Amino acid sequence: MKSFEYVAPKSLKEATGMLAETWGDTEILAGGTDLVTGLKQGITEPKRVVSLRNLPELRGIKSEQGGVRLGSMTTLAELSESSILKREFPSLVTAAKGVSSPQIMSVGTVGGDLCQRPRCWYFRNGYGLFAKQGENSLARTGENRYHAIFATDGPALFVSPSGLAPAFIALGATITVSGPNGRSRKIAAADFFQIPKSQDERETVLRPNEILTEIFIPSAGLRNATYEIRHRHGLDWPYVTTSVAFKVKDGVASDAKVVLGHVAPTPWMARDASNTLNGARIDDNLASKSAEAATKGANPLSQNAYKVPMLKAAVRRAVLAAAAG
Amino acid sequence: MIKAVETEVWGTGGNQGYNPPPIPYVFTKVPNTRLIGKGIRTNRGEQRAWRAPNHPQACFLTMAALEDAAAALKMDALQFFLKNVSLTDRAEVYTEELNKAAELIGYHQKAHLRGDPKPGPVKRGLGIAMHTWGGRGHPSECDVTIHPDGAVEAKLGSQDLGTGTRTVIRMIVAETLGLPLDAVDVRLGKNDYPRSGASGGSTTIGGVSVSSRKAATEALNALLSTVAPRLGTGADNLEATAGVIRQADNPGNKIPWKEACRLLGATPITKRGVNNPGESQAAHLIDQGVGGVQMADVSVDVETGVVTMNEMVAVQDCGLIINLKTAESQVFGALIMGITYSLYEEAVYDSFTGRMLNADMEFYRLAGIKDVGSLKVHMMTGEGYDERGVIGLGEPPVISPGAAISNAVANALGLRVPELPLTPDRVLTALQKGGKLV
16 A cells, blocks of 8 residues: 555535545545555555545434435444434335445445445456456456446446445435535436546546535335345345335336446446336236346346346345335 | 266366366265366466365265266155265265264255255255265374473474364373363474474374373373382372372372372473374274265255355264364364355456456455354264274365255256356356256
8 A cells, every 4th residue: 555645624625625636646535445445456546535534514314304314424334223214215224234244334434335436356456447458358358247237338347336326316316515615516316427438537427526425315205125136145245236216106106216236337227127117006027027127238248147137036026125115 | 876987077286287086986886987087287376285185076076966866866865875875985884974964954854856846936955965084193293291390291393273283182181191181281383392294184183192192191101100109009000080190999099190290309201102103093093084974955046046055964973082072163164164165265367367356355255154054063973983093074074065065056956056156147047058068
């Protein structure tokens, strides 16, 4: 690990002022479960690390008129134990619990989960976001069992690692980020992620000198659930995650969103799967149809076609779990 | 009965040579066998020893083929193994162990022919495997010193891998001298201690138990010679027990240990015990050749490919067991290690760069507490086992898990997933191919 300057500012304005305008010069430290690994692996070598530990205003879960506000420094453990969230947004609680390591959950934060870097083993071994050696895409020709099955025509083949993002998107959450001089902007969770077009871009639309401060989840009366498939029963990355949310009136679904995780470089909106649910009566058969629709557009790499049937299971089970709510 | 086993195997020792695994494994008396082994050199590091080298592979390939044969015959797998047990070197022992394992896992209540007939995506199955190992004991020398103040030291250039070597040496020396455990100081791991073998091949316990027993016996005999005149009887008529030295045929005539040692004056007694493996085996102090049977109970989700361990049972013999707890611990540890290599553990290399991609604890997965299910261990003891002497246990119990778990998955799914580890992607791929290899 290279030496860096460590600062822990006491106000948000001070904190954003300490961030550089280009990626890589500074990094934000929240829980550190991802950043510290990245520092050790040498995939980021910042001159300055800006800790958010002295910003208590970024912590906490508040129930408000019209929804729930989550501070970005709220830990995954706090999230998973919140009675408000358990009652209204079980999909989020399931996603947080899916992290399953008590150590990571007690220090890892909501903002950190959304902004963590991909786990692609080529990226982590120093071959960059696009996993290249020379012109050769190692992820395309090599060990891609854990890589994307959607949007695989571009250079980015890693999968979005966020556990919470599919649930936030399905629930229609809004993310607030704060920039220099206290300027803040609101971004729909669905628009927060991007597929980087060059190695200089990151996986979100967050700018280098912005800090993710809070997430607002509207109380829209949605039934919701997350289903995650992973190899180990304890700490492990999912192969596939599905978060769903929909309204149910007289047994018929509307406003459905089916969002997939760990299958594309961003959380993946399965629009056909969502449309299949809208206006229909939720049952086993409909869940299977939605699952089938979720695989539309999947274009697996050489080693990960297995994710397609796995994805169907995750979608079907998430839809049924939400309906059972 | 099995009439013939024909095997063709490929394997790699990395950039070094390759020895094919011994197949048929355990069922060595099959009358007709042919084994063709082909080594493939690769641009990778040379092969290194792993607990029970080549045995897990031999066991996996043999036991999977036997279970496949039973399935093809539509015959219960346990019945098939029992029917062919005379083709093993130790038919009586394996029969006893198969029946014991079946009892512990509830085989007769749970077993079904290949393919769980129950509806739903989660299929359950049982699998069996049998293994063998040598053991014996490596050359070992040990010095036991009895000090005039009554202190006792055992020194040997051995090592404790965390498996209980230190505990066992202390037990042997203390029992030989009739002292409590905490009266003996065991010192290991220095070059100036007497030579004792490296830990490998499950030979440590056989080596150190003989050398420490002999050293303690000789040191005691020397002490008894010093004490005999004081008690007015011959050294041959003395015994050390419960912290005293006493006349064997008149236990009231005795002297406490410390007082006895004070008779040594200023000179401690140091005696060296030596294990010569051949002689020790002839004297039934140690032996070689153990057996074990393991059974696995798994659930497989056919929609996600995830294998869940419900239960694993290990029945193991290893001659005379000196400390039951540390012996059982060895087997529990082996089961966890075995579940790990059966379901999770895998080194992934990029073929273009030659780089290992998962040299971390994130994607080089080890089983965690939620992954191992319930574990049961039964050690065979008593007549037929104890009189064989001490036999090493380190390697044998890690051999069977791969085969037993693979057989259980085949029994659940109705088809063979032909690789280890049994990762969800491989299970789903095998289901898509309907059990065909390509």
